[in-house]
Amino acid sequence: MNRADEISKNLTQVKQRIADAAKKSHRSIDEITLIVVTKTFPLSDLEILYSLGVREFGENRDQEAAIKVVQLPTDINWHFQGGIQSNKLKSITAWASCIHSVDQFKYAKIISENSAGKSKSIFIQVSLDQPPESRGGVDPQKLINMAKQIDQLPNISIMGLMAVAPVAGDQRGAFVRLQGINNDFKASFRTAKSLSAGMSGDYEMALEYGATHLRIGSSILGNRAQIT
Numbered sequence: 001m002n003r004a005d006e007i008s009k010n011l012t013q014v015k016q017r018i019a020d021a022a023k024k025s026h027r028s029i030d031e032i033t034l035i036v037v038t039k040t041f042p043l044s045d046l047e048i049l050y051s052l053g054v055r056e057f058g059e060n061r062d063q064e065a066a067i068k069v070v071q072l073p074t075d076i077n078w079h080f081q082g083g084i085q086s087n088k089l090k091s092i093t094a095w096a097s098c099i100h101s102v103d104q105f106k107y108a109k110i111i112s113e114n115s116a117g118k119s120k121s122i123f124i125q126v127s128l129d130q131p132p133e134s135r136g137g138v139d140p141q142k143l144i145n146m147a148k149q150i151d152q153l154p155n156i157s158i159m160g161l162m163a164v165a166p167v168a169g170d171q172r173g174a175f176v177r178l179q180g181i182n183n184d185f186k187a188s189f190r191t192a193k194s195l196s197a198g199m200s201g202d203y204e205m206a207l208e209y210g211a212t213h214l215r216i217g218s219s220i221l222g223n224r225a226q227i228t
Helices: 003-024 043-051 062-069 086-095 105-113 140-151 171-188 203-208
Strands: 033-037 056-059 077-080 098-102 120-125 156-162 194-196 213-216
Touching: 003 033, 003 043, 003 203, 056 062, 062 077, 062 086, 086 105, 098 105, 098 156, 105 120, 105 140, 105 156, 120 140, 140 156, 140 171, 156 171, 171 203, 194 213, 203 213
Parallel strands: 033 056, 033 213, 056 077, 077 098, 098 120, 120 156, 156 194
Antiparallel strands: none
């Protein structure tokens, strides 16, 4: 099986599993966005994905993504979902359609300052870890206050919350907590209807608890390529 056939087969399987999980949860497939995580994979893989109709690509590293962006069609929506560094945000804001991992007000402020004339979509990353913020993400207890600050900034559109399930422990319990946090958040921010959660190992479970944006890499592209 060549690479194009391998990716096509995996993509079809993932889409079917998403459709099945959505149906089981009585949700419309139209409200779910599949973001294919392409970090460390070669441009040729992205070109295959594009030929298969994929237009939502997720990257974690500014330097790598900035090179890919200029070599691919302009109708792609690029999502940045990695850990944020202040000195990279000006560049990230230039190419990313949406930034998923905003967990400090200062990052939102930099995004706002570099998005003059257009509104940049962001997700606020909330921590599901114990103790909170040990792997990034804002402490749920601080979430609403920080979001209110961000909401006052120009050129920023809060799509909703983003979260990463804990590496170990009760994943389902973490998604239950996330659903509760998200419901409370939407009560305060009624236009923030999206939830970025779910990766290759847990996206079906994430869908049960309200995820709208799934960040899936290895289930489609295979084991992560190594940067040398």
